[in-house]
Amino acid sequence: MFTQAQSPRLAQRRARVLKERAIEMVLFLAALVSVFTTVGIVYILVKESVVFFQQVSIVAFLTDTQWTPLFDDQHFGIMVLLSGTLTSSVVALAIAIPLGTIIAIYLSEFAPFKLREIAKPFLELLAGVPTIVYGFFALLFVTPILQWFYPELPGFNLLSAGIVMGVMIIPYVSSISEDAMRAVPMNLREGSYAMGATRFQTAVKVVVPAAFSGIASAYILGISRAVGETMILAVAAGMQPNLTFNPLEPAATITSYIVQVALGDLPHGSIGYQTIFAAGLTLMLFTFACNIAGHVLRKRFRETY
Amino acid sequence: MATVSVASSVESRPQPSAPLVPKVKASGLSFYYGAFRALKELDLVVHENCVTALIGPSGCGKSTFLRCFNRMHDLYPGNRYEGEIRLYPDDINLLAPGVDPIEVRMRLSMVFQKPNPFPKSIFENVAYGLRVRGERSGRTLEGKVEAALRDAALWSEVKDRLHQLAFNLSGGQQQRLCIARALATDPELMLFDEPTSSLDPIATASIEELIADLKKKVTILIVTHNMQQAARVSDFTAYMYLGQLIEFGRTDELFIKPKNKQTEDYITGRFG
Incomplete structure (x- = not known):
C-alpha cells in the first residue's frame, strides 16, 4: 500500500x-x-x-620596414601595418576617451533626470550607425573640412578616419563609464557633499576614483574597438601600406589590409594569401592583451563599497 | 528593566557646570518631501559644547531633521524647508535662500550611519575637507590630519599606514576615520546620523566614548534609535514622533521623569 x-x-x-x-x-x-x-x-x-x-622568419616579420607581399620583391614587415593601426587608434582614443568621460560625468552627476533619459538613447544610437556610413562620412565630409584648414592633406588620411572612429567609440566609453559612476552608492557622494565639496569636486575626486574599475573597462573596450575597426579605415584612410606615425598621411592598417587581400584575387595557399592569417593573429593577440590588461585593472581596483 | 539601567546611567553623571550658550536654534521648522510634510513646526535649541540626542521610533523624522541643518536635502529635487535654523553667534539663518548650502556644509560636518570612507588613502580621506577648502601646504595638511586622527582616537592604529587604502580598515576604524574627516575642518557643529548602527558593541563603545570626549571641542547633535546610547552620551534629549517634537529636556530629567505620557511610553518600552 x-x-x-x-x-x-x-x-x-x-x-x-x-x-x-x-x-x-x-x-x-x-x-x-x-x-x-x-x-x-x-x-x-x-x-x-x-x-x-x-x-618568413618571425624576426623579419617584426622588424622589416616594408610590407609588399603582393609585389615581386616581397617584404613582410608587420610594423608597417601596425603603425597605421596604432596611429588611427591613438587619434580615435584622443577623441573618444576625453569626450566619452566628460559626457559620462555630465550625464551621471550633473544632468537632470529627464535630459539623461533623452540623451542616453541618442548617444547609443551613435553606436548603431553602420561603420560603412561612418567611412563615407569621414571621406566625403570630414576630410574636405580638414582640407579647408590644411590644404595639403591627402584625400585619404588617418586623421579624418581616426576622428570619425573616435566619434563612433564615444558611446561605448560614455555609456559604460556612466553605468559605473551611477553604481557608486549615494552615501559616498553625500559624504563628499557634507564636507562642503561642490558637484564638480565630488564627481572628480570621489565618484570617478570610486568607479575607476568600470571606467577602465570602458576605455579598454574603446581601445579594442579602435584597433579592430575596419570599414572606416578601408574607406577613408587609403589602402597603401605606409610606415608612418603621422596622422596626416594615408596608410593601410592591419584590418584594411585584410579586407583588401580577402576581397582580391590572390590564389589560396599563396604566401600573399597566407599573410592575412599572420596579420589577423597579430591583431587578435593585441586585443587579447588589451582584454587581459582590462581584467587585471578591474580586479586590482574593484570597488569594495 | 531597560528603564532602570537607563536611569542609573543618567543619574551618576555630573551636571554640565558651564553656562549654556545656544549654538543653533531651529524655530517653526517644517520640511516637505514634495507634497509630504515630514517635519511639523519643530523648535529646538542645541547648546554649545553639549551633546544633544534626537530619539524616536523609525520614520519619526529624526534623520530628516538632522539633514536640514547642513542642507543635505538640497541635493535632491522637490524638497522644501519652512521656518528657520539660526546659527550663533553669527545669527544667520542656515535655511535662508540666499545662503549657499556649500557654505553651510563648510561649517557643519556630518558623520553617517554607514561608514563611507572615500576610495583614497587614510591620509587623503582626512585631508579631503581641507583640500576642498583649498589648503595646499603639505605641512599644514600633515599637522591637521594628525590632530584630527588623534582626536578621533585612531592615530596610534593608523600612523604607520597613512598611505594605505581606507577600505582596509575595520568597520569601527572606518567610522572613526569618518569622524576624523569630519573633525579635520574644525566644524562648529557636528551632526551624527546613527553613527553606530552598523557597528559591533565594542566599536560602538569606542565611538560613544569618543563622542562624549569631543563635546569639549565641538557641539554635537546625534540621531540614535538606541535609548541607552542617548542616555550614555547626551546632555539633552529630544523625543520625536511622526514629524513632531514631543518633548525636549535635559537627558537626566527626560529619562527619569518625562513630562509627556508619549515620551514615557516610548522610553519605558511600552511603545516603539
Missing part, C-alpha cells in the same frame, strides 16, 4: 528530472557554440600562421 501510494509521484519525479536534464543540455550546447567558435578561430589563425612563418 505504501509503495502504491508512492509510485505515481516517483514516476512524476523521474519525468521532471529528465526534463531538467534536457533543458540543461540545450543551455550547455548553446554556451558551447560560442566557445567552439572562439577555439575554431584561434585554431585556424594559428594553423595558417604556422604555414606562413615556415616561409
Whole structure:
C-alpha cells in the first residue's frame, strides 16, 4: 500500500528530472557554440600562421620596414601595418576617451533626470550607425573640412578616419563609464557633499576614483574597438601600406589590409594569401592583451563599497 | 528593566557646570518631501559644547531633521524647508535662500550611519575637507590630519599606514576615520546620523566614548534609535514622533521623569 501510494509521484519525479536534464543540455550546447567558435578561430589563425612563418622568419616579420607581399620583391614587415593601426587608434582614443568621460560625468552627476533619459538613447544610437556610413562620412565630409584648414592633406588620411572612429567609440566609453559612476552608492557622494565639496569636486575626486574599475573597462573596450575597426579605415584612410606615425598621411592598417587581400584575387595557399592569417593573429593577440590588461585593472581596483 | 539601567546611567553623571550658550536654534521648522510634510513646526535649541540626542521610533523624522541643518536635502529635487535654523553667534539663518548650502556644509560636518570612507588613502580621506577648502601646504595638511586622527582616537592604529587604502580598515576604524574627516575642518557643529548602527558593541563603545570626549571641542547633535546610547552620551534629549517634537529636556530629567505620557511610553518600552 505504501509503495502504491508512492509510485505515481516517483514516476512524476523521474519525468521532471529528465526534463531538467534536457533543458540543461540545450543551455550547455548553446554556451558551447560560442566557445567552439572562439577555439575554431584561434585554431585556424594559428594553423595558417604556422604555414606562413615556415616561409618568413618571425624576426623579419617584426622588424622589416616594408610590407609588399603582393609585389615581386616581397617584404613582410608587420610594423608597417601596425603603425597605421596604432596611429588611427591613438587619434580615435584622443577623441573618444576625453569626450566619452566628460559626457559620462555630465550625464551621471550633473544632468537632470529627464535630459539623461533623452540623451542616453541618442548617444547609443551613435553606436548603431553602420561603420560603412561612418567611412563615407569621414571621406566625403570630414576630410574636405580638414582640407579647408590644411590644404595639403591627402584625400585619404588617418586623421579624418581616426576622428570619425573616435566619434563612433564615444558611446561605448560614455555609456559604460556612466553605468559605473551611477553604481557608486549615494552615501559616498553625500559624504563628499557634507564636507562642503561642490558637484564638480565630488564627481572628480570621489565618484570617478570610486568607479575607476568600470571606467577602465570602458576605455579598454574603446581601445579594442579602435584597433579592430575596419570599414572606416578601408574607406577613408587609403589602402597603401605606409610606415608612418603621422596622422596626416594615408596608410593601410592591419584590418584594411585584410579586407583588401580577402576581397582580391590572390590564389589560396599563396604566401600573399597566407599573410592575412599572420596579420589577423597579430591583431587578435593585441586585443587579447588589451582584454587581459582590462581584467587585471578591474580586479586590482574593484570597488569594495 | 531597560528603564532602570537607563536611569542609573543618567543619574551618576555630573551636571554640565558651564553656562549654556545656544549654538543653533531651529524655530517653526517644517520640511516637505514634495507634497509630504515630514517635519511639523519643530523648535529646538542645541547648546554649545553639549551633546544633544534626537530619539524616536523609525520614520519619526529624526534623520530628516538632522539633514536640514547642513542642507543635505538640497541635493535632491522637490524638497522644501519652512521656518528657520539660526546659527550663533553669527545669527544667520542656515535655511535662508540666499545662503549657499556649500557654505553651510563648510561649517557643519556630518558623520553617517554607514561608514563611507572615500576610495583614497587614510591620509587623503582626512585631508579631503581641507583640500576642498583649498589648503595646499603639505605641512599644514600633515599637522591637521594628525590632530584630527588623534582626536578621533585612531592615530596610534593608523600612523604607520597613512598611505594605505581606507577600505582596509575595520568597520569601527572606518567610522572613526569618518569622524576624523569630519573633525579635520574644525566644524562648529557636528551632526551624527546613527553613527553606530552598523557597528559591533565594542566599536560602538569606542565611538560613544569618543563622542562624549569631543563635546569639549565641538557641539554635537546625534540621531540614535538606541535609548541607552542617548542616555550614555547626551546632555539633552529630544523625543520625536511622526514629524513632531514631543518633548525636549535635559537627558537626566527626560529619562527619569518625562513630562509627556508619549515620551514615557516610548522610553519605558511600552511603545516603539
